[in-house]
Amino acid sequence: RKSQVGSSSMPSKMNPITSENICSLARLIRGFLTPQIEGSILWHERDLTNSALERFTIPYTCILSDYIAVKLSEVLENLWIDKKRMLQNILSDPMSMSESVVYALTSKGVPRSEAHELVRKASMHSRSPDDFPRNIIEFAGNKITDRELAYALDPKNFIGASKVICSRTLKRNARMMRDLDKMGEVLVS
Numbered sequence: 001r002k003s004q005v006g007s008s009s010m011p012s013k014m015n016p017i018t019s020e021n022i023c024s025l026a027r028l029i030r031g032f033l034t035p036q037i038e039g040s041i042l043w044h045e046r047d048l049t050n051s052a053l054e055r056f057t058i059p060y061t062c063i064l065s066d067y068i069a070v071k072l073s074e075v076l077e078n079l080w081i082d083k084k085r086m087l088q089n090i091l092s093d094p095m096s097m098s099e100s101v102v103y104a105l106t107s108k109g110v111p112r113s114e115a116h117e118l119v120r121k122a123s124m125h126s127r128s129p130d131d132f133p134r135n136i137i138e139f140a141g142n143k144i145t146d147r148e149l150a151y152a153l154d155p156k157n158f159i160g161a162s163k164v165i166c167s168r169t170l171k172r173n174a175r176m177m178r179d180l181d182k183m184g185e186v187l188v189s
Helices: 017-031 033-042 048-077 083-091 094-107 112-124 131-143 146-153 162-188
Strands: none
Touching (some): 094 112, 094 131, 094 146, 131 146
Protein backbone atom coordinates (compact mmCIF):
# COMPACT_ATOMS: atom_id res chain seq x y z
CA ARG A 1 0.00 0.00 0.00
CA LYS A 2 1.26 3.43 -0.87
CA SER A 3 0.27 4.93 2.48
CA GLN A 4 1.82 2.14 4.55
CA VAL A 5 4.73 3.16 6.73
CA GLY A 6 7.76 0.91 6.34
CA SER A 7 9.58 -1.04 8.97
CA SER A 8 10.79 1.06 11.91
CA SER A 9 14.39 0.06 11.21
CA MET A 10 14.14 -0.25 7.41
CA PRO A 11 12.02 2.52 5.83
CA SER A 12 12.34 0.94 2.38
CA LYS A 13 10.61 -2.24 3.54
CA MET A 14 6.86 -2.84 3.48
CA ASN A 15 5.76 -4.97 6.40
CA PRO A 16 3.29 -7.71 5.47
CA ILE A 17 0.80 -6.43 8.06
CA THR A 18 -2.21 -8.38 6.80
CA SER A 19 -0.24 -11.64 6.53
CA GLU A 20 1.17 -11.14 10.01
CA ASN A 21 -2.36 -10.53 11.28
CA ILE A 22 -3.56 -13.74 9.62
CA CYS A 23 -0.75 -15.73 11.28
CA SER A 24 -1.54 -14.21 14.65
CA LEU A 25 -5.24 -15.03 14.40
CA ALA A 26 -4.46 -18.57 13.25
CA ARG A 27 -2.39 -19.03 16.41
CA LEU A 28 -5.30 -17.77 18.47
CA ILE A 29 -7.64 -20.28 16.81
CA ARG A 30 -5.16 -23.10 17.43
CA GLY A 31 -5.08 -21.98 21.05
CA PHE A 32 -8.81 -22.70 21.28
CA LEU A 33 -8.04 -26.36 20.63
CA THR A 34 -6.72 -27.13 24.13
CA PRO A 35 -9.91 -26.17 26.00
CA GLN A 36 -11.97 -28.04 23.40
CA ILE A 37 -9.89 -31.19 23.91
CA GLU A 38 -10.18 -30.84 27.68
CA GLY A 39 -13.94 -30.44 27.31
CA SER A 40 -14.23 -33.52 25.12
CA ILE A 41 -13.71 -35.88 28.07
CA LEU A 42 -17.39 -35.35 28.87
CA TRP A 43 -18.68 -36.86 25.65
CA HIS A 44 -20.58 -39.68 27.37
CA GLU A 45 -21.95 -37.83 30.41
CA ARG A 46 -22.72 -34.30 29.46
CA ASP A 47 -22.76 -31.56 32.09
CA LEU A 48 -22.28 -27.82 31.89
CA THR A 49 -18.58 -27.64 32.79
CA ASN A 50 -17.61 -27.12 29.17
CA SER A 51 -20.65 -25.07 28.19
CA ALA A 52 -18.96 -21.67 28.58
CA LEU A 53 -15.92 -22.66 26.58
CA GLU A 54 -18.06 -23.99 23.74
CA ARG A 55 -20.15 -20.81 23.69
CA PHE A 56 -16.92 -18.85 23.35
CA THR A 57 -14.52 -20.95 21.25
CA ILE A 58 -16.88 -22.30 18.59
CA PRO A 59 -18.36 -18.95 17.47
CA TYR A 60 -15.00 -17.16 17.65
CA THR A 61 -13.34 -19.94 15.70
CA CYS A 62 -15.96 -19.58 12.96
CA ILE A 63 -15.84 -15.77 12.93
CA LEU A 64 -12.04 -15.61 12.94
CA SER A 65 -11.72 -18.35 10.31
CA ASP A 66 -14.08 -16.43 8.04
CA TYR A 67 -12.10 -13.22 8.62
CA ILE A 68 -8.84 -15.04 7.86
CA ALA A 69 -10.30 -16.43 4.62
CA VAL A 70 -11.41 -12.94 3.51
CA LYS A 71 -8.07 -11.35 4.40
CA LEU A 72 -6.06 -14.16 2.79
CA SER A 73 -8.12 -13.73 -0.36
CA GLU A 74 -7.22 -10.01 -0.35
CA VAL A 75 -3.54 -10.82 0.12
CA LEU A 76 -3.56 -13.25 -2.79
CA GLU A 77 -5.54 -10.89 -5.05
CA ASN A 78 -3.04 -8.09 -4.42
CA LEU A 79 0.10 -10.21 -4.42
CA TRP A 80 2.76 -8.66 -6.61
CA ILE A 81 5.57 -10.84 -7.88
CA ASP A 82 8.65 -9.26 -9.44
CA LYS A 83 9.84 -12.15 -11.59
CA LYS A 84 12.87 -10.27 -12.90
CA ARG A 85 14.02 -9.42 -9.38
CA MET A 86 13.52 -13.00 -8.22
CA LEU A 87 15.65 -14.24 -11.11
CA GLN A 88 18.30 -11.58 -10.38
CA ASN A 89 18.38 -12.65 -6.74
CA ILE A 90 18.87 -16.33 -7.48
CA LEU A 91 21.42 -15.67 -10.24
CA SER A 92 23.39 -13.25 -8.06
CA ASP A 93 24.52 -15.99 -5.67
CA PRO A 94 25.70 -19.26 -7.22
CA MET A 95 26.00 -20.78 -3.75
CA SER A 96 22.21 -21.03 -3.67
CA MET A 97 22.68 -23.86 -6.18
CA SER A 98 25.17 -25.78 -4.03
CA GLU A 99 22.85 -28.78 -3.69
CA SER A 100 22.80 -29.24 -7.46
CA VAL A 101 26.61 -29.10 -7.50
CA VAL A 102 26.69 -31.89 -4.89
CA TYR A 103 24.27 -33.85 -7.08
CA ALA A 104 26.41 -33.26 -10.19
CA LEU A 105 29.46 -34.57 -8.37
CA THR A 106 27.69 -37.64 -6.96
CA SER A 107 26.24 -38.47 -10.39
CA LYS A 108 29.86 -38.68 -11.61
CA GLY A 109 30.74 -41.19 -8.92
CA VAL A 110 32.03 -38.93 -6.15
CA PRO A 111 30.80 -40.27 -2.78
CA ARG A 112 28.11 -38.00 -1.33
CA SER A 113 30.04 -37.16 1.84
CA GLU A 114 33.10 -36.21 -0.23
CA ALA A 115 31.00 -34.11 -2.66
CA HIS A 116 29.29 -32.37 0.25
CA GLU A 117 32.62 -31.58 1.92
CA LEU A 118 34.11 -30.33 -1.35
CA VAL A 119 31.17 -27.93 -1.93
CA ARG A 120 31.22 -26.86 1.73
CA LYS A 121 34.93 -26.08 1.54
CA ALA A 122 34.49 -24.18 -1.75
CA SER A 123 31.70 -22.08 -0.26
CA MET A 124 33.66 -21.35 2.94
CA HIS A 125 36.57 -20.08 0.84
CA SER A 126 34.32 -17.87 -1.32
CA ARG A 127 34.40 -14.18 -0.49
CA SER A 128 32.25 -13.13 -3.44
CA PRO A 129 29.69 -14.89 -5.66
CA ASP A 130 32.29 -15.17 -8.44
CA ASP A 131 34.66 -17.10 -6.17
CA PHE A 132 32.32 -20.08 -5.70
CA PRO A 133 32.50 -21.57 -9.24
CA ARG A 134 36.28 -21.02 -9.34
CA ASN A 135 36.69 -22.69 -5.96
CA ILE A 136 34.57 -25.67 -7.03
CA ILE A 137 36.79 -26.19 -10.08
CA GLU A 138 39.92 -25.75 -7.94
CA PHE A 139 38.83 -28.14 -5.17
CA ALA A 140 37.14 -30.69 -7.45
CA GLY A 141 39.97 -30.97 -9.93
CA ASN A 142 38.91 -33.25 -12.79
CA LYS A 143 35.76 -34.47 -11.00
CA ILE A 144 33.54 -31.91 -12.79
CA THR A 145 33.95 -29.99 -16.05
CA ASP A 146 33.30 -26.29 -16.56
CA ARG A 147 30.27 -27.19 -18.66
CA GLU A 148 28.83 -29.55 -16.03
CA LEU A 149 29.35 -26.94 -13.33
CA ALA A 150 27.67 -24.24 -15.44
CA TYR A 151 24.68 -26.55 -15.90
CA ALA A 152 24.54 -27.29 -12.15
CA LEU A 153 24.68 -23.57 -11.31
CA ASP A 154 21.83 -22.57 -13.66
CA PRO A 155 18.56 -22.60 -11.69
CA LYS A 156 16.54 -22.80 -14.92
CA ASN A 157 17.74 -26.40 -15.26
CA PHE A 158 16.03 -27.39 -12.02
CA ILE A 159 12.46 -26.26 -12.48
CA GLY A 160 11.32 -29.84 -13.01
CA ALA A 161 7.57 -30.38 -13.07
CA SER A 162 6.81 -27.16 -11.20
CA LYS A 163 5.00 -25.59 -14.17
CA VAL A 164 2.73 -28.62 -14.54
CA ILE A 165 2.11 -28.82 -10.79
CA CYS A 166 1.27 -25.10 -10.54
CA SER A 167 -1.02 -25.25 -13.56
CA ARG A 168 -2.83 -28.31 -12.21
CA THR A 169 -3.21 -26.69 -8.78
CA LEU A 170 -4.59 -23.46 -10.24
CA LYS A 171 -7.12 -25.37 -12.35
CA ARG A 172 -8.22 -27.47 -9.38
CA ASN A 173 -8.59 -24.39 -7.18
CA ALA A 174 -10.56 -22.54 -9.87
CA ARG A 175 -12.89 -25.54 -10.13
CA MET A 176 -13.31 -25.60 -6.34
CA MET A 177 -14.09 -21.88 -6.29
CA ARG A 178 -16.73 -22.32 -9.01
CA ASP A 179 -18.26 -25.18 -7.01
CA LEU A 180 -18.29 -23.05 -3.86
CA ASP A 181 -19.95 -20.19 -5.75
CA LYS A 182 -22.64 -22.59 -6.96
CA MET A 183 -23.17 -23.84 -3.40
CA GLY A 184 -23.47 -20.25 -2.20
CA GLU A 185 -26.10 -19.51 -4.83
CA VAL A 186 -28.09 -22.55 -3.70
CA LEU A 187 -27.86 -21.53 -0.03
CA VAL A 188 -28.94 -17.95 -0.76
CA SER A 189 -31.94 -18.86 -2.92
